[in-house]
Amino acid sequence: MRIAVDAMGGDYAPKEVVEGIQIAHDRYPEIEFDLYGQIDKVKPFLKNADHITLVQADEVIAMEDEPVRAIRRKKQSSIVLAAQAVHDGKDDAFFSAGNTGALLAAGLLIIGRIKGIDRPGLTTTLPVLNNPKQDQFLMMDVGANADTKPFNLYQYAIMGKYYAQTVMGVKNPRIGLLNNGTEADKGDMAHKAAHEFLAGVRDINFVGNVESRELLNGAADVVVTDGFTGNAVLKNTEGTALSMLKLIKNGIMNGGLTSKLGAAMLKSTFKGIQSQMDYSKHGGAVLLGVKAPVIKTHGSAKAETIANTIGQIKAMLENHSVENVVTYFSDHSEEMAEAKAEMQK
Amino acid sequence: MRIAVDAMGGDYAPKEVVEGIQIAHDRYPEIEFDLYGQIDKVKPFLKNADHITLVQADEVIAMEDEPVRAIRRKKQSSIVLAAQAVHDGKDDAFFSAGNTGALLAAGLLIIGRIKGIDRPGLTTTLPVLNNPKQDQFLMMDVGANADTKPFNLYQYAIMGKYYAQTVMGVKNPRIGLLNNGTEADKGDMAHKAAHEFLAGVRDINFVGNVESRELLNGAADVVVTDGFTGNAVLKNTEGTALSMLKLIKNGIMNGGLTSKLGAAMLKSTFKGIQSQMDYSKHGGAVLLGVKAPVIKTHGSAKAETIANTIGQIKAMLENHSVENVVTYFSDHSEEMAEAKAEMQK
Numbered sequence: 001m002r003i004a005v006d007a008m009g010g011d012y013a014p015k016e017v018v019e020g021i022q023i024a025h026d027r028y029p030e031i032e033f034d035l036y037g038q039i040d041k042v043k044p045f046l047k048n049a050d051h052i053t054l055v056q057a058d059e060v061i062a063m064e065d066e067p068v069r070a071i072r073r074k075k076q077s078s079i080v081l082a083a084q085a086v087h088d089g090k091d092d093a094f095f096s097a098g099n100t101g102a103l104l105a106a107g108l109l110i111i112g113r114i115k116g117i118d119r120p121g122l123t124t125t126l127p128v129l130n131n132p133k134q135d136q137f138l139m140m141d142v143g144a145n146a147d148t149k150p151f152n153l154y155q156y157a158i159m160g161k162y163y164a165q166t167v168m169g170v171k172n173p174r175i176g177l178l179n180n181g182t183e184a185d186k187g188d189m190a191h192k193a194a195h196e197f198l199a200g201v202r203d204i205n206f207v208g209n210v211e212s213r214e215l216l217n218g219a220a221d222v223v224v225t226d227g228f229t230g231n232a233v234l235k236n237t238e239g240t241a242l243s244m245l246k247l248i249k250n251g252i253m254n255g256g257l258t259s260k261l262g263a264a265m266l267k268s269t270f271k272g273i274q275s276q277m278d279y280s281k282h283g284g285a286v287l288l289g290v291k292a293p294v295i296k297t298h299g300s301a302k303a304e305t306i307a308n309t310i311g312q313i314k315a316m317l318e319n320h321s322v323e324n325v326v327t328y329f330s331d332h333s334e335e336m337a338e339a340k341a342e343m344q345k
Numbered sequence: 346m347r348i349a350v351d352a353m354g355g356d357y358a359p360k361e362v363v364e365g366i367q368i369a370h371d372r373y374p375e376i377e378f379d380l381y382g383q384i385d386k387v388k389p390f391l392k393n394a395d396h397i398t399l400v401q402a403d404e405v406i407a408m409e410d411e412p413v414r415a416i417r418r419k420k421q422s423s424i425v426l427a428a429q430a431v432h433d434g435k436d437d438a439f440f441s442a443g444n445t446g447a448l449l450a451a452g453l454l455i456i457g458r459i460k461g462i463d464r465p466g467l468t469t470t471l472p473v474l475n476n477p478k479q480d481q482f483l484m485m486d487v488g489a490n491a492d493t494k495p496f497n498l499y500q501y502a503i504m505g506k507y508y509a510q511t512v513m514g515v516k517n518p519r520i521g522l523l524n525n526g527t528e529a530d531k532g533d534m535a536h537k538a539a540h541e542f543l544a545g546v547r548d549i550n551f552v553g554n555v556e557s558r559e560l561l562n563g564a565a566d567v568v569v570t571d572g573f574t575g576n577a578v579l580k581n582t583e584g585t586a587l588s589m590l591k592l593i594k595n596g597i598m599n600g601g602l603t604s605k606l607g608a609a610m611l612k613s614t615f616k617g618i619q620s621q622m623d624y625s626k627h628g629g630a631v632l633l634g635v636k637a638p639v640i641k642t643h644g645s646a647k648a649e650t651i652a653n654t655i656g657q658i659k660a661m662l663e664n665h666s667v668e669n670v671v672t673y674f675s676d677h678s679e680e681m682a683e684a685k686a687e688m689q690k
Contacts, residue, residue, distance in 0.1 A: 130595055139534035141527060180488060180576040187489035188573050212577045213584035228533050231525040232557045232574050233581050239558035240585035242472045247427045247621060248593075250475055251614040258610045265607025268595040276592060 001030065001317050003081035003310065004091035007037030008060045009098020012300045014038075016046035017097060020306025025051055027307065028314055033250045035080040042332055050071065063299060069178030070105030071109060079103060086292045095284075095315045097301045104144055107287045107294040109329055114322070114331035119145050119152045120289025121227065122258035122296075123163065124234065125282040128218040136282055137139035138164055139178075139229035142234045144287065150194040152341045153177065154155055157204050159288040166319035167227035168221070176210035178229060184208065190226070197343060198224070205330075212236075216241035217271060241277055280305040283312030292322060346375065348655065349436035354443020355407045359383075362442060363390035365651025370396055372652060373432040373659055379436055380391045381423035395445070400439065402426045408644060412446030416454060425446060428455035431637045438638035440629075442646045449489055452632045457669070461674035461681055464490050464574065465560050465634025466642075468508065469579060470627040471560065479563040481627055483509055484523075486572035487579045489632065492595045493571035495539035495686045498522065504633040504670055505567035510663035512657065513566070519563030521555035523574060538685030541690035542688060543569070548673075559580075583628050586622050601613045625650040628657030637667060 005021055007014045012038055029051070035042055037059045043054060057078035062072045071080060079098060080229065083106035084194075085091045096103050104122065115119055123140030128134045140156045141148065157175050164173035170248050177188040177195055184195055184207055189338065198206045210219035214232050225233070252263040263270075275281075284297030284305075293316040297309045315320065350366055352359045359382055366378050375397070378385055381402045388399060402423035406415045416425060426444060428451035430436045439456065441448050449467065458465055466486030474481045485501045486493065493647055502520050509518035524532045529540055531554055543551045555564035557578050570578070593615075597608040608615075620626075629642030629650075638661040642654045661667065676683065 065595065097544050110635075129592050146531075146536075178577065180491065180573055180580075185468025191491075191573075211584075212581035215581070216584055216588040228525055228536075229577050230572055232523065233577050235525075236557035236560070236578050236581045237585050239556075239561055240582050241589060243561040244586055244589045244618075244622075246475050247618050248614075251618050252611065255611070255614045259614050262607040262614070265603045266597065266611065268602070269593075269600040269604045269607070273589075273592050276591075 001089045001314065002032040002034065002084050003313055004094045004342070005033055005035045006078045006082050006094075006096035006103075007035040008057065008078040008096050009096040009103075010297075010301060012302060013097065014042045015045050016302045017306055018042060019303035020301075021310070022046075022048060023303055023307035024310035028310065029312065031310070034082070034085060036082040036085075055085075058279070061099050063099050064169055065099060065102065067099060067105045068109075068237045070099070070102050071105045079106050080110065083107065087111050090316055093311060094297070095295050095297075095309060096301055097294045097306065100285075100296055104287055104298050106287050107290045111162055111290045111292055111294060114289055114291055114326050116333050117155055117159075117289040117325075118305060119148070119155070120287055121145065121152070121156050121159065122285050123160065123288050124285040126170070126215070126234070126237065127282075129216050129274055131218040131277060134218040134221070136168065137215065137218060137223060138168065138224060139215070139223045139234060140229050140288065141225065142285065143227045143313060144230035145227040148190070148228070149343075150190050150197060151340050152329055153194040153224050153226065154201065154339065156224045156291070157198060157201070157206070157222065158328060160224060161204055162328070163286065163288060163321055164221050164323040166321040167315045170221045172206045173221035175204045175222045175224060176207050178212060178223050178225035178233065179209035182209045182211060186248065193343065194224075197339070214313065281308055284309045286312075286316070288325070291326075293317065303319045346659065347379065347436045348658055349439045350378055350380045350432050351423045351427050351439075351443050352380040353386045353423040354441040354448075354485060355642075357647060357667075358392050358442065358672040359387045361647045362651055363387060364546060364648035365646075365657050366397060366655070367393060367509065368652035369655035371656065374487070376655070376659065378382070379427070379430060381427040381430075398613065401428065406444050406447045408444050410444060410447060411446060412450045413454075415444070415447050416450045417637035422449050428452065432456050434460035437662055439447075440640050440642075440654060440658060441652065442642045442644055445641055448639065448641050449632055452635045456635045456637055458507055459634055459636055459671050461654065461673055461678050462500055462634040462670075463502075464493070464500070465632055466490065466497070466501050467502065468633050469630040470513070471579070471582065472621055472627075473563040474561050476563040479566070481513065482560065482563060482566055482568060483513065484560070484568045484570065484575055484579060485633065486575050487573045490572040490578035491595060492537070493573070494688075495542060496685050498539040498569050498571065499542055499546065499684065500634070501569045502543060502546070502551070502567065503673060505569060506549055507669040507673070508631065508633060508666055509566050509668040513671060514662045515566045516562050517550050518550045518566035518571060520549045520567045521552050522612065523557060523568050523578065524572035528556045529557060541551075542684070585597065590619070590622075626653055629654040631657075632660070633670070636660065646677065
């Protein structure tokens with residue numbers, strides 16, 4: 001198992017990336033890492049080079065670079081070289097905390113789509129709260145594609161199912177369609193068509209429409225959505241949770257001595273809450289539908305989060321997440337073509 | 346000023362509706378109310394009939410009734426009779442806590458669209474948190490239309506502007522377009538087209554794209570969005586906030602004596618937080634684009650919320666919210682037709 005790491009991506013790169021990989025190495029001594037980056041900048045943070053190889057990449061794709069152009073022009077960048085190594089079979093998976101768009105473009109254009117998949121999608125795991133039976137769910141697509149057709153949602157459902165099985169350990173994942181009401185006839189034309197179609201697919205455990213109000217309660221294990229709505233809901237969840245925590249903090253700070261004392265007594269309770277909301281412990285966002293695991297963590301990720309994400313990649317590789325999808329789409333290519341033709345009528 | 350009230354709509358109707366109207370009467374003694382409902386059920390809760398007229402409506406539209414069919418068939422329902430009274434000029438505005446779809450249908454089919462407006466939209470006010478300069482913002486459409494064209498978003502911007510000016514008291518409202526990134530070229534094709542168009546409209550203070558992550562921070566005064574995304578974001582904000590509060594409550598309950606003591610000391614702080622999150626104090630959701638104020642409050646609304654909503658209707662009537670929109674669309678009918686033709690090319 002050999003993982004290509006973009007050592008230059010992220011707000012705290014290369015320091016936190018390198019430190020995260022060292023933690024990951026201590027946890028998973030069997031993994032080999034190739035760190036792509038400017039060696040003179042990366043090397044000072046590398047304390048133990050055991051199982052870690054540095055590969056020189058002269059260029060860096062910045063957070064603000066236009067993704068597709070950057071991939072095409074910066075051929076010697078850490079992202080392009082790492083993706084190329086995965087494409088060539090030298091590495092088995094690709095990790096970065098850098099420019100999301102560039103990572104998606106590298107996944108699509110360099111590593112390449114799985115045969116039969118029209119649109120790879122970006123997926124992320126979010127916490128389920130106040131529910132003893134479920135602690136996380138998957139949402140897909142959260143922003144790889146702004147323009148989405150009902151047929152793409154069907155492919156997301158299949159990919160999400162295999163991811164939930166192989167990485168989240170859910171045997172028979174409940175697949176829900178994010179919609180503006182739970183009744184079968186809800187939604188715009190695209191979601192009505194997607195619902196009707198998903199309801200007829202034998203290979204998934206489709207539980208119907210789910211509303212954004214119920215996501216954190218665990219309405220489904222896999223929530224299928226178009227990338228525009230998924231992105232809006234993901235960012236809204238983050239923003240609302242952060243605003244609430246800030247509101248509590250401000251309330252306590254302005255609440256006088258009694259309030260501050262009360263807060264001190266609640267310290268461990270608040271810590272537990274923040275830990276439950278911290279979905280970086282579940283790893284990063286995954287581009288599903290390409291030929292190898294391509295995983296992105298938050299730009300602001302520190303070493304610990306990066307090490308967790310390596311654990312997620314390990315699970316994908318060990319449990320053959322990608323191979324399962326390849327096999328499904330290969331075995332169902334005729335069905336898929338028929339369904340697509342049917343839905344595009 | 347005369348307001349038509351659906352006395353039979355809402356989870357606690359007619360009791361809480363009647364009590365809410367009594368509170369509103371005490372606050373605004375100049376308003377006349379017509380309460381539409383089954384008089385034998387409504388009358389027992391009416392303590393003071395001063396300025397309140399009961400109008401018999403034999404039928405009731407239930408929460409689960411299919412909206413358009415209910416409006417067409419239940420001609421003697423409180424919703425249909427109240428809407429008809431507004432259409433006939435007997436009442437000036439329409440309030441209900443009942444079936445949202447039926448209220449929208451009654452607004453569209455009985456009260457009628459303002460000339461020049463293609464799609465009336467549903468708008469709601471949400472709280473801005475942790476921002477001393479702004480305490481609320483408006484989002485539109487939050488679900489009247491599932492299928493939306495870029496041209497509709499332009500009309501939402503105009504309607505939202507007048508509502509923010511006349512009811513929220515914002516002189517020069519900042520209009521933002523909900524999108525999946527702040528850069529001008531972000532979004533799906535529809536949002537790209539809407540952005541380009543809104544950026545060229547002289548009559549609005551367009552501040553560009555806003556992300557759902559920033560809404561509660563006060564990214565804009567009026568957030569324009571298609572009804573599908575707006576509905577998803579509204580419900581997600583509610584769901585995330587509720588889940589967070591529940592998480593805190595559960596954390597405290599399971600946290601032992603110290604935790605419970607701490608919670609007791611923070612009681613007034615938590616109360617302040619819940620009050621800030623409670624957007625029912627700003628009133629209900631408004632169907633903008635029809636010929637009179639049509640306002641819906643939560644089905645679970647109690648008397649106090651209902652009285653607040655009457656205050657909102659009063660502001661709309663006093664400040665000529667609807668008339669402003671009528672005048673704008675009448676004065677700009679040629680421009681509007683040209684813009685529409687241009688955007689539909």
